[in-house]
Amino acid sequence: MLKKIAISVIALFCWLSFSLQADVLKIREDAPASYVVKKGDTLWDISAMYLNQPWLWPQLWQMNPQVDNPHLIYPGNVLTLTFDSMGRPRLSVNENVKRLSPVARKTVKGDGAITTLPLSMIRPFLTYEQALNEEQIEALPYILGTNTATKMAAETHTVYVKGVLQPGTSYGVYRKGKPYVDPDSGSVLGYETSLIATARAFRPGRVATDDSPTEAASMQVLSVKREIKQGDRVMPALEGQSLPAFFQISKPDFDVSGTIIDTTSQLREFSKMDIVVLNRGLINDMKAGQMLGIYRQSPAVIDGKNGPVYVEDASKLDKMLRNFGDNSISMPREKVGELMVFKVAERVSFAIVISTRRPIRVGDAIANL
Structure with a gap:
């Protein structure tokens, strides 16, 4: 019995040793021994200098007691590459060169903090398309017309909407586009729904009742990417557009x-x-x-x-x-x-x-x- 236990312990130790070795990150040959964080750096950028696979950055930063939140690395910090007793690489802030104040370390949204991949870095390249299905599009309020009887509205126009809106709330005006088709099944996965304008509601509108007819909601156009047409759909401006501050x-x-x-x-x-x-x-x-x-x-x-x-x-x-x-x-x-x-x-x-x-x-x- 003792012999079986001993064999099991040895096997477990070997398995653990193998697992630890398998988890050792491979550091780039040209990786710097130390690096001074600059404004605009991201954890992705920094990790890419040390790893060929920068998405593994959490493993590079783990087990660093002085970096309890790696999203709070600031310009001017000196980062040092070290190895632990198991040969695993670790990237940490060199406290002997620059020390963060307790207040700064506790400020989650502190100015200048380094993030993984900030939204601000990619925001200029993003578009505002959405992918909605037929039922979702049909359920949205839609443009009836304008205050000048034109078929297409631009800035300075008031547009009227069939549906109930919240006065003071900003809305996006969207247009249904081409279908997104799955090449494997041939099924429609959704429809391109493109933002063409923004507007702010100032009259709520009303649905028909026994005592009164339907009343159109009213919006003032704020900005236009393409001219607004009758039938274009309306939804809250931030719906489907809320993205994280960092990824x-x-x-x-x-x-x-x-x-x-x-x-x-x-x-x-x-x-x-x-x-x-x-x-x-x-x-x-x-x-x-x-x-x-x-x-x-x-x-x-x-x-x-x-x-x-x-x-x-x-x-x-x-x-x-x-x-x-x-x-x-x-x-x-x-x-x-x-x-x-x-x-x-x-x-x-x-x-x-x-x-x-x-x-x-x-x-x-x-x-x-």
Whole structure:
């Protein structure tokens, strides 16, 4: 019995040792021994100097008692790279060089604090599209017309809305656009719903009763991206647009397999800081801040009697026989970029392209890094 216990303890110790070794982060060869935090730095930027996989930054900062909240790293702090007794790298504030005051350490929203990836960094690149289904769109109040009987309203106009609004509240005016179609199932995942204007309600409107007819709500137009048309939909300005002040960068702890189904740039190819739409959403456990890789299938090759050729260059006979025998060779897919999810709807997500190796295209696959 004692022998079995001893063997079990040894096995457990070996397993723990293996697990600890597996968790050791790989530090870049060109990583600096120390670094002075500068204004505008993010934990992502700093971690990228030390790790080839900067989304693993929590492991680099953990077990640092003097950094109880790594989101509160300030410009001027000197960061030092050390290793613990198990050989695990740790990045910490060098207290011998600069010490934070207790007041500053307790101020969660202190000026100048370094965050993971601040919204302010990517906000200029974001658009205000939403993905709503048919039922959601049909349930929204909509534009009836203007105070000048024009079919399209611009700034300085008063617009009238069928629905009950809250006076003094700002609203967004949206237009239903193209459907987001799942390339696998062919089903509609939602509709592009684009912000075209903002307005503020000053009359609430009223639904019909036995004693009185329906009364239109009234809004004063504040800003216009495109002219407002009759039938455009109205919803509270911040609904669906509330994003975190900073994104907690992470990798999904489950397998992700999806596709880039659209882009807000309307271009055939796009690159870093462009916005893309994914066919994965809340029902697939997607969350803001998740990092994913962008992958592309390499061109298929037929190894025919005259040697290997791409399918597009093969003869008709080779194409007919490609699914028979060993002459059709499956080629791997390669990583062409990375993206971060920043807004999630029920069945789709919006993401920003963080890095690219080649131009990104609609149809490229998304999967775990």
